[in-house]
Amino acid sequence: MQDVIVIEAGRRERNYWLDLWRYRELFRVLAWRDLSVRYKQTVIGVLWALIRPVLTMVVFTIIFGQIARLPSDGTAPYPLMVLAGILPWTFFSTGLSEASNSLINNANLISKVYFPRLIVPTATVVVALVDFLISFSILVLMMAWYQFLPGWQILVLPVFVLLAFFASIGPALWITALNVKYRDFRYVIPFIVQFGLYVSPVGFSSSVVPEQWRLLYSLNPMVGVIDGFRWCILGGQSGLYAPGLAVSIGVTAFFLWFGIRRFRAMEKSFADLI
Amino acid sequence: MPDAVITVENLSKSYLLGHRTGDHTLRDVIGREARNFTRKAIDVFRGRQVVQGDEVEEFWALKNVSLQVKKGEVLGIIGRNGAGKSTLLKILTRITEPTEGQVVLRGRVASLLEVGTGFHPELTGRENIFLNGAILGMTQREIRKKFDNIVTFADVEKFLDTPVKHYSSGMYVRLAFAVAAHLEPEILIIDEVLAVGDAEFQKKCLGKMDEVSRREGRTVLFVSHNMGVITSLCPSVIWLDRGSIREHGATRPIIGKYLAHKIPSLDPVVQLDCISRPHYLQDDRLRLGSLEWLSGLPLRHGEPIKARIHFKTRASVANVTIGIGFSTFEGRRLLTYETDFQDGFRPSIPRPGVHSVDITIDSLPLAPDLYDLDVGCRSGENHPLDYIPSAINLEVIPGPNTPGNIVGKDAAVYLACKWEWKCEV
Numbered sequence: 001m002q003d004v005i006v007i008e009a010g011r012r013e014r015n016y017w018l019d020l021w022r023y024r025e026l027f028r029v030l031a032w033r034d035l036s037v038r039y040k041q042t043v044i045g046v047l048w049a050l051i052r053p054v055l056t057m058v059v060f061t062i063i064f065g066q067i068a069r070l071p072s073d074g075t076a077p078y079p080l081m082v083l084a085g086i087l088p089w090t091f092f093s094t095g096l097s098e099a100s101n102s103l104i105n106n107a108n109l110i111s112k113v114y115f116p117r118l119i120v121p122t123a124t125v126v127v128a129l130v131d132f133l134i135s136f137s138i139l140v141l142m143m144a145w146y147q148f149l150p151g152w153q154i155l156v157l158p159v160f161v162l163l164a165f166f167a168s169i170g171p172a173l174w175i176t177a178l179n180v181k182y183r184d185f186r187y188v189i190p191f192i193v194q195f196g197l198y199v200s201p202v203g204f205s206s207s208v209v210p211e212q213w214r215l216l217y218s219l220n221p222m223v224g225v226i227d228g229f230r231w232c233i234l235g236g237q238s239g240l241y242a243p244g245l246a247v248s249i250g251v252t253a254f255f256l257w258f259g260i261r262r263f264r265a266m267e268k269s270f271a272d273l274i
Numbered sequence: 275m276p277d278a279v280i281t282v283e284n285l286s287k288s289y290l291l292g293h294r295t296g297d298h299t300l301r302d303v304i305g306r307e308a309r310n311f312t313r314k315a316i317d318v319f320r321g322r323q324v325v326q327g328d329e330v331e332e333f334w335a336l337k338n339v340s341l342q343v344k345k346g347e348v349l350g351i352i353g354r355n356g357a358g359k360s361t362l363l364k365i366l367t368r369i370t371e372p373t374e375g376q377v378v379l380r381g382r383v384a385s386l387l388e389v390g391t392g393f394h395p396e397l398t399g400r401e402n403i404f405l406n407g408a409i410l411g412m413t414q415r416e417i418r419k420k421f422d423n424i425v426t427f428a429d430v431e432k433f434l435d436t437p438v439k440h441y442s443s444g445m446y447v448r449l450a451f452a453v454a455a456h457l458e459p460e461i462l463i464i465d466e467v468l469a470v471g472d473a474e475f476q477k478k479c480l481g482k483m484d485e486v487s488r489r490e491g492r493t494v495l496f497v498s499h500n501m502g503v504i505t506s507l508c509p510s511v512i513w514l515d516r517g518s519i520r521e522h523g524a525t526r527p528i529i530g531k532y533l534a535h536k537i538p539s540l541d542p543v544v545q546l547d548c549i550s551r552p553h554y555l556q557d558d559r560l561r562l563g564s565l566e567w568l569s570g571l572p573l574r575h576g577e578p579i580k581a582r583i584h585f586k587t588r589a590s591v592a593n594v595t596i597g598i599g600f601s602t603f604e605g606r607r608l609l610t611y612e613t614d615f616q617d618g619f620r621p622s623i624p625r626p627g628v629h630s631v632d633i634t635i636d637s638l639p640l641a642p643d644l645y646d647l648d649v650g651c652r653s654g655e656n657h658p659l660d661y662i663p664s665a666i667n668l669e670v671i672p673g674p675n676t677p678g679n680i681v682g683k684d685a686a687v688y689l690a691c692k693w694e695w696k697c698e699v
Contacts, residue, residue, distance in 0.1 A: 003380075005368075
């Protein structure tokens with residue numbers, strides 16, 4: 001039997017999640033497109049995904065480890081600890097910036113074809129995830145170099161990857177929706193990313209933060225994610241600060257809920273505004 | 275009606291428009307800006323639509339449109355720019371939601387609004403077929419099944435593994451149309467796609483559409499400014515006027531009334547930037563802004579014409595050609611003037627800016643009648659930058675040297691030339 005489509009004001013709201021499921025193939029194809037286009041017309045191609053974290057690691061190790069002489073987590077080598085922070089941070093920041101511009105970059109699609117708009121920013125974060133997986137190989141090499149064996153905690157790592165995914169998609173949804181109407185927000189993102197690199201424990205361990213401030217510090221959702229990564233990768237060397245993690249998860253969940261809500265509220269007018 | 279494939283009931287769509295009131299004193303301006311800023315800030319925070327300007331007006335792009343289309347029917351939609359055609363199609367394709375009313379569609383809808391939508395210039399022809407197919411709503415298995423047919427129809431076998439950025443615009447459109455034409459939807463919506471491509475390919479597309487509707491019993495909605503194509507394809511039409519259906523019925527009488535209704539413009543400045551463009555334009559580096567009749571209106575046969583075309587560039591554009599054309603209301607081009615015609619000179623404009631070009635016609639050869647004015651711009655031989663078919667309707671009236679006996683005759687062009695008599699007595 002042929003399908004019957006009813007169009008009326010507010011109708012889309014009710015079938016929202018069902019529609020999203022129906023368009024899962026488009027989601028796959030868009031993610032595939034972004035991936036295959038990403039390194040076209042570049043000379044070293046996928047090596048970009050490796051060079052960035054390696055150089056950042058070198059610089060941060062010299063500045064924070066050698067010059068500032070900050071302590072590492074337990075006996076873990078400083079470069080390894082920095083890298084365990086850079087990987088989730090790069091995943092978060094690329095995901096956030098790419099997803100925030102995703103609707104504008106796909107303006108011709110949005111003004112001409114119908115599909116659940118949520119697909120576009122989510123597919124972009126998947127691309128950031130693939131970049132993350134590629135750069136993860138550096139970590140494996142580094143651990144082999146330092147002959148550092150992870151503990152059982154490494155099995156929990158996927159949970160924190162998921163947390164990083166949610167932490168970037170939540171605010172990204174809100175910003176990308178605002179970006180459709182006010183292009184001001186495309187200038188906000190580089191600022192957040194640059195600022196965030198220094199207020200998140202990327203180049204240093206969050207154990208340098210005084211005890212009484214740590215709960216407040218965890219309001220930054222990336223604190224929980226990065227601490228979690230270090231706990232998984234460096235094993236017992238980095239203690240997990242449970243109340244802080246709970247706060248970070250709470251903030252991430254709030255932004256995710258808020259992002260989806262705002263996105264859905266504005267979604268209807270995208271085609272008229274973009 | 276049980277066999278109605280499309281049922282539209284009391285469909286309306288409104289947009290909010292902002293207006294600016296006059297500035298009087300600095301205090302007024304500051305006070306107003308402060309009020310607007312507060313209003314916008316609150317709107318942003320609440321996630322409401324924000325409107326620029328001081329007073330907000332509601333504009334109904336569609337008002338109480340009701341319509342039923344039967345299975346296998348081919349319905350033409352005609353109307354002036356801004357009559358609501360695009361809004362109606364956008365609602366039917368679910369791109370935008372209606373404000374009021376309801377539409378029931380029985381079957382899959384595909385629209386050629388989106389010819390080439392989502393084509394990625396860096397991807398190859400093969401990859402783009404899969405990408406575009408998925409965007410149009412085909413499953414990967416369906417595309418694989420129809421892949422060979424699509425490639426044959428588009429005639430691009432040799433370039434399948436070339437990135438589409440190296441395609442000519444003709445190849446690009448052919449490939450895009452081929453994907454869309456093989457979607458096999460129950461309802462096909464076509465909006466002005468046939469204005470590009472060579473004559474042979476246009477014929478092929480029209481043939482495909484005819485096949486789709488007649489042999490396979492699919493429903494087609496067809497929007498065009500070309501009355502000739504509408505008459506040959508659609509047994510019935512609706513005429514949209516200012517957001518409502520003005521007439522609905524057999525094609526010929528309605529097109530007759532529609533053409534008679536066209537009023538020639540007497541405005542010395544034609545604003546081009548607010549007129550919607552054909553959907554196939556991919557390049558937005560150059561936009562035509564306005565056309566100014568320096569020698570005034572109405573145009574007179576046999577008299578000189580001076581006009582200025584203002585345009586804007588957003589990025590560097592090479593080898594620019596700008597042209598104007600006069601067409602009959604049926605969409606048949608009678609006369610074209612292009613900047614590169616005589617000397618082949620095509621300037622390159624290296625950076626964004628505001629520019630203009632003046633055109634001088636020594637003597638207008640068009641016979642007194644009503645015409646559509648088309649304005650367009652391309653880069654190189656045939657890369658379209660901007661194109662506005664039937665931007666306005668114009669009347670050409672007899673000039674001082676026009677012989678009275680040519681008015682109302684069939685010929686569209688009356689040119690002066692040199693004659694030499696040799697009469698032997």
